Amino acid sequence: MRVIVGYGNSLRGEDAFGVDVVLALQKYPLVNTRIIEAFQLTPELCLELLDADEVVFVDASYSKTNQYALACAVRHESSSNLSHQISVAMIQELLQSVYHHFADICVYSLLTHQFDTIDNVVMYQKGVQDVVTHLLQNP
Amino acid sequence: MQKRTLIIDPVTRIEGHAKITIDLNEQGKVDDARIHVTQYRGFEKICEGRPYTEMPALTARTCGICPVSHAISSTKACDNLLAVRPPKAGRNLRRIINLGQIVQSHALNFYHLSSPDFIYGFDAPKEDRNIFNMIKTHPDMAKDGIKLRAFGQKIIEELGGKRIHPTWIVPGGVSHQISIEQKENILRQIPEAMEIAQRALKYFTQSLHKFQKEIASFASFPSLFMGIVNKKGNLEHYDGFLRFMDAEGNILEDGVDPRFYKEYIGEAVEDDSYLKSPYYKPLGYPQGMYRVGPLARLNIANACATPLADKEFEIFKNINNGKPVLNSFYYHYARLIEIIYAIERIEELLLEPETMSDNVRAHASINRNRGVGCSEAPRGTLFHDYEATNDGVITGVNLIIATGNNNLAMNAGVKQVAQAFVDGNNITDGALNRVEAVIRCFDPCLSCSTHALGIVSSKIEIRDHTKKVIEIISRS
Numbered sequence: 053m054r055v056i057v058g059y060g061n062s063l064r065g066e067d068a069f070g071v072d073v074v075l076a077l078q079k080y081p082l083v084n085t086r087i088i089e090a091f092q093l094t095p096e097l098c099l100e101l102l103d104a105d106e107v108v109f110v111d112a113s114y115s116k117t118n119q120y121a122l123a124c125a126v127r128h129e130s131s132s133n134l135s136h137q138i139s140v141a142m143i144q145e146l147l148q149s150v151y152h153h154f155a156d157i158c159v160y161s162l163l164t165h166q167f168d169t170i171d172n173v174v175m176y177q178k179g180v181q182d183v184v185t186h187l188l189q190n191p
Numbered sequence: 192m193q194k195r196t197l198i199i200d201p202v203t204r205i206e207g208h209a210k211i212t213i214d215l216n217e218q219g220k221v222d223d224a225r226i227h228v229t230q231y232r233g234f235e236k237i238c239e240g241r242p243y244t245e246m247p248a249l250t251a252r253t254c255g256i257c258p259v260s261h262a263i264s265s266t267k268a269c270d271n272l273l274a275v276r277p278p279k280a281g282r283n284l285r286r287i288i289n290l291g292q293i294v295q296s297h298a299l300n301f302y303h304l305s306s307p308d309f310i311y312g313f314d315a316p317k318e319d320r321n322i323f324n325m326i327k328t329h330p331d332m333a334k335d336g337i338k339l340r341a342f343g344q345k346i347i348e349e350l351g352g353k354r355i356h357p358t359w360i361v362p363g364g365v366s367h368q369i370s371i372e373q374k375e376n377i378l379r380q381i382p383e384a385m386e387i388a389q390r391a392l393k394y395f396t397q398s399l400h401k402f403q404k405e406i407a408s409f410a411s412f413p414s415l416f417m418g419i420v421n422k423k424g425n426l427e428h429y430d431g432f433l434r435f436m437d438a439e440g441n442i443l444e445d446g447v448d449p450r451f452y453k454e455y456i457g458e459a460v461e462d463d464s465y466l467k468s469p470y471y472k473p474l475g476y477p478q479g480m481y482r483v484g485p486l487a488r489l490n491i492a493n494a495c496a497t498p499l500a501d502k503e504f505e506i507f508k509n510i511n512n513g514k515p516v517l518n519s520f521y522y523h524y525a526r527l528i529e530i531i532y533a534i535e536r537i538e539e540l541l542l543e544p545e546t547m548s549d550n551v552r553a554h555a556s557i558n559r560n561r562g563v564g565c566s567e568a569p570r571g572t573l574f575h576d577y578e579a580t581n582d583g584v585i586t587g588v589n590l591i592i593a594t595g596n597n598n599l600a601m602n603a604g605v606k607q608v609a610q611a612f613v614d615g616n617n618i619t620d621g622a623l624n625r626v627e628a629v630i631r632c633f634d635p636c637l638s639c640s641t642h643a644l645g646i647v648s649s650k651i652e653i654r655d656h657t658k659k660v661i662e663i664i665s666r667s
Contacts, residue, residue: 063252094340094344095299095303095336095337095340096337096338096340096341096344098337099337099338099341138303142322142323145323145326145327146326146333146337149326149327149330149333150326150330150333150334150337151334
């Protein structure tokens, strides 16, 4: 099964990219797919991923120069600077080390240099649609 | 040797952005140390002009960690504006979701933020002393942490509809009753949650002998303690009266209606931090320093009034022969006892027949122009104070956030730890970690307390006697 996790703050602008993608995906008849909308990643999310063969995280990431480019990478962040929200890398580590679950994990990120507003609605919506199309075409 | 200042920026494994400055004298010894909260949001201003009905959802957005606590205090302030008391079922359900919040937040602090220090020690290399390593070397403990947190989050989701920023808690009560299935779902998880909580407490108490130096120096000093207690003077998180206690266990104020908090609490502002410094007014600033949160709650309470928690409470009280426990390292201890209490209390409340009533909300229009809501958040006492027009438009807001109440004590703690462990002639990572760890004892939520926006990171700065920064240790 594929699990798609879209996360971000829906009250902010481009920060809500992941949430907007999963909302758009809900309009399509998806097979063998579960969609999760989240405000932020938290450790117990692992429990909902234990039956997944593939986990797709969708969010917005910081980039100073490549606004609206789409990137795919599992980011490895500093291991010392963790708080009440965690990274995709840590979710992966928890799944593997604690639950011995080795799902394929990928990240779809919309690059942006600011998260509070939507600078260019057309480009933002294109990003949402591009990710939706890509996910639908690559089940 | 020149006077120097160390700056820790950003401070790690906390929520929010802060830096620590450590001033060294000419002998390389610590003269002073302070935590500076460097983010700002201004929720109090943002809320002006909004209808009161939006306040629970709006102020809950102050925080992604304890939104339920904000929703609880906010709706209580709105109840006060409406001059209503929610029906018993509404109050019980609010209590349950608030306790679910306490469990998930406390579990996260213990397992994910603080346990690397307990497992590997404060002097372990930082490459080892982190959550990634803990997951690898102690997977069962990591699993416990996830399960316990999931238990709390599941309660929030079952009752509130979603895990973060639920909108089910509304002025007058809650928006709808819970079903038998939801109740049974939560009850089924209680035995395992309790087992995990007791295992964590056992692990912690059996490890305490390794941390005697930290216990003695992590914000270990006399101060006042403040929190809510119920009519019997027992542990309480939702509704009750303010109690102030001094370091000897003398009760300075009791039975204080939280609506009159301004008569007892002043708020000072320092020019180097966006975090306000509340103090107990009769003693003035800064002598009126007090602590809130799990340690304070257990110190001021007569009992927990649940069987298993009371057993642990008794042992805890013996630490200082019945007097308040002054060592902030024991915040971790108190947090674990509170988890046990919360699990027991959730079960009790779910089993009360009235909890399942469909009468969960009182309806009214604005009947007062000022409303104050107060509850115990995971980190301490939380106040929401609103002024509104007759039409319910908010004209003034004052928030005193749990973490802010601890600001003076956190600063005093940082200084104490720096003086105990930091040697300007040989600055070790272990010493700097302890300076951060004393802050972690309080489990501050700086995003909340400044109502702030920002990335989570921290920094230590070292300054000489002229305040010139001579070294920056970045931890992001």
